Amino acid sequence: MVWVNDIIQxxxxxxxxxxxxxxxxxxxxxxxxVNLAHGDLAIIGGYVALGxxxxxxxxxxxxxxxxxxxxxxxxxxxxxxxxxAALDRGALTTLIVTFGLSVVIEAGLLxxxxxxxxxxxxxxxxxxxSFSVGSQIQIAxxxxxxxxxxxxxxxxxxxxxxxxxxGRMIRAVADDREAAQLSGVDYRHVFGIAAAIAFGTVALAGxxxxxxSQFAPTTGTDTILLFxxxxxxxxxxxxxxxxxxGGVVLGVAQxxxxxxxxxxxxxxxxxxxxxxxxxRPQGLTTRRAQS
Amino acid sequence: MTEPERxxxxxxxxxxRDLTVHHGQLRALDGISLRVLPGEVYxxxxxxxxxxxxxxxxxAGLHAPTAGSILLDGRDVTKVRPERRAxxxxxxxPEGRRLFGSLTVExxxxxGGTYARKGPWNTERVYEMFGWMKDRRSQRTAQLSxxxxxxxxxxxxxxxxxxxxxxxxxxLGLAPVVVQxxxxxxxxxxxxxxxxxxxxQDVSQALQVATRIQCLLEGHTTLEGxxxxxxxxxxxxxxxxLGSPSPGSPPAGGPRGxxxxxxxxxxxxxxKEAP
Numbered sequence: 001m002v003w004v005n006d007i008i009q010x011x012x013x014x015x016x017x018x019x020x021x022x023x024x025x026x027x028x029x030x031x032x033x034v035n036l037a038h039g040d041l042a043i044i045g046g047y048v049a050l051g052x053x054x055x056x057x058x059x060x061x062x063x064x065x066x067x068x069x070x071x072x073x074x075x076x077x078x079x080x081x082x083x084x085a086a087l088d089r090g091a092l093t094t095l096i097v098t099f100g101l102s103v104v105i106e107a108g109l110l111x112x113x114x115x116x117x118x119x120x121x122x123x124x125x126x127x128x129x130s131f132s133v134g135s136q137i138q139i140a141x142x143x144x145x146x147x148x149x150x151x152x153x154x155x156x157x158x159x160x161x162x163x164x165x166x167g168r169m170i171r172a173v174a175d176d177r178e179a180a181q182l183s184g185v186d187y188r189h190v191f192g193i194a195a196a197i198a199f200g201t202v203a204l205a206g207x208x209x210x211x212x213s214q215f216a217p218t219t220g221t222d223t224i225l226l227f228x229x230x231x232x233x234x235x236x237x238x239x240x241x242x243x244x245x246g247g248v249v250l251g252v253a254q255x256x257x258x259x260x261x262x263x264x265x266x267x268x269x270x271x272x273x274x275x276x277x278x279x280r281p282q283g284l285t286t287r288r289a290q291s
Numbered sequence: 292m293t294e295p296e297r298x299x300x301x302x303x304x305x306x307x308r309d310l311t312v313h314h315g316q317l318r319a320l321d322g323i324s325l326r327v328l329p330g331e332v333y334x335x336x337x338x339x340x341x342x343x344x345x346x347x348x349x350x351a352g353l354h355a356p357t358a359g360s361i362l363l364d365g366r367d368v369t370k371v372r373p374e375r376r377a378x379x380x381x382x383x384x385p386e387g388r389r390l391f392g393s394l395t396v397e398x399x400x401x402x403g404g405t406y407a408r409k410g411p412w413n414t415e416r417v418y419e420m421f422g423w424m425k426d427r428r429s430q431r432t433a434q435l436s437x438x439x440x441x442x443x444x445x446x447x448x449x450x451x452x453x454x455x456x457x458x459x460x461x462x463l464g465l466a467p468v469v470v471q472x473x474x475x476x477x478x479x480x481x482x483x484x485x486x487x488x489x490x491x492q493d494v495s496q497a498l499q500v501a502t503r504i505q506c507l508l509e510g511h512t513t514l515e516g517x518x519x520x521x522x523x524x525x526x527x528x529x530x531x532x533l534g535s536p537s538p539g540s541p542p543a544g545g546p547r548g549x550x551x552x553x554x555x556x557x558x559x560x561x562x563k564e565a566p
Contacts, residue, residue: 172391172402179389184377184406
């Protein structure tokens, strides 16, 4: 029964990891940008939520209504102004620029806010309570909610990419940027839209993480980015549903590791990550380069 | 764009003036000029590395010229971005088809028509022209044969309702029968009022469909005229760079030395279909 509990907890945590990872995967799939600032952007989402709640007194669970659009606009702007300029200078430049962005964000948060840990929705009944299944399994409402949100986001993204005009353009640009231009598609604008979606999803993840745990200026790189990377690589680069599978595998591995020895939680996740890299570097989902 | 589509006299729809293009140090095009009149089929012929594709790609906006200008219906578009040129009415079927491989046939056409101008072409009309296409519209383009892919690429360009259609090496990698079939569609395409500028290594094919030809050799123009006004000897001389291509004078023997430029050898085996 202990193991069943571990697997359930791991799967649910995987939803949060998938939410972190899908934006990273989308930006890589569409513009071949490995966004090293992705984790910090999640944290920014958390801080923006803190600010929005303090100013508007909006309930924490509804804060995403304000935070996600803000982050999406920020994503579009950052893509058009900063990341596009890096892309024009070559793929390696985007690595350096997003790494720089990450450093600037962390330093900025330390400078203008503080190094303390923050958390969202402390004392909120829905966020902190859980229900029991049988005698040994306790499921937190929050984790279940985050998992459902992750599935809804992935379903929505898939529908958007496969059925909408802009989704079609995103896939076309990912396939062949030049041919898309010949059809009148401004790929810079399309990249901006993809970045807006990625930032929006990572903001959701940041809010979820803020309620689930606590965040500080450095949480973005030392926890979130690594988990997101692991989820993307385990699931398969550029595959949307692969991020959910990757997140779930990572979450379950961590829970089982913690069951063996509480200090092995994070290590166990990375061991699975390493094993996938060695045995199946294209990831668990075979559909490669498909969004 | 609704103003006089067809101006009086012989105002060119597409004009290229003294175009020079460099690939790094290499001068790929050197002072090329051409005037394409409305309704014309203008063919650029020449061997590998003559600069034909570079010319089309520069007209479409994918290369920036070092000098010279490109005018669409009298408007200078030299500095205009490729996607804006496409919406202004320049559509290109690129070399090697370049379809969106993870998209279906229909989605490829829909992307082509995203920013379409008003005009006679739409997805239905493309399906009419290529009878097989409608039944296979939900297939990925990667599953199609080369000729079918070429048809989709042409359809994708047509649904944008361009004024000028640029066709880059339609025959490349296709069986002669398939090439014949695709060029057989040309009258239907022209009947809708399109103007065509095409690049072709297959000289006999180009001479069949073109109203005017220009031969390039290592970035220079070596021959220009109507297919009926040029002789096979002139075309051959211009294609391989043998002697003076001026009318009347017999081609001088031996290839001229084109030292320095070195734009890929003009091998006599290539496209010797000159009639």
